[in-house]
Amino acid sequence: MTKRLLVAAVAAATFLTPAIAADSASLSHFLEQWDINNDGVVTLDEIREGRAQRFYAFDANADGSLDRDEYARFDKVRDAGIARFSPAEQAKIRQIADGLTLPRNDADGDGRVSRAEFIDGSVGWMKEIDKDGDGRLTARDFPE
16 A cells, blocks of 8 residues: 555656746646656657556555546645646646546446546547647647
8 A cells, every 4th residue: 555655646746746947837747747758749658658657546445446536536636736837827737637537537437437448548638639630749739
C-alpha cells in the first residue's frame, strides 16, 4: 500500500505541478506533464502510458477498476492542481481534463471505469486535443 501511495503522489505531481517557466499558466504545461521522453511532443503511446500510471495510482484497492470513491479522489487531486491557475486558464485546462473524468471514461455505463476502459479512452482523448490532426500533441495544439 505504501508503494501505491508513493505512485499516487508521483502521478499527481507529474500532472498537477505548475511549470517553473515564465509561461506556467499556459496549456503547454500539459506537454511538460505528459511528454514522457521530453522531446516536446506527446504521442499516443505517451498518452496511454500516462493514463496507465494515473489509473494505477488511483486504483486504491487494486481491483482493476476505479469506483466512484476512487474517482472522487482522482477528481479532487486533479481539481486541486487546476485551482493553481488563473480562472481563464482553469477553463482551458478543464476542457482538456474533461477527457479524464468518470462520465467520459465509463464506456459501459456501470459507474466504474476498468483499466481497459481508461486506457482505451486514450485514442478519443488524443483526437480531441490534437487540433491540427497530425497525431502528435505539441504547443501548436494549445493556442493561447
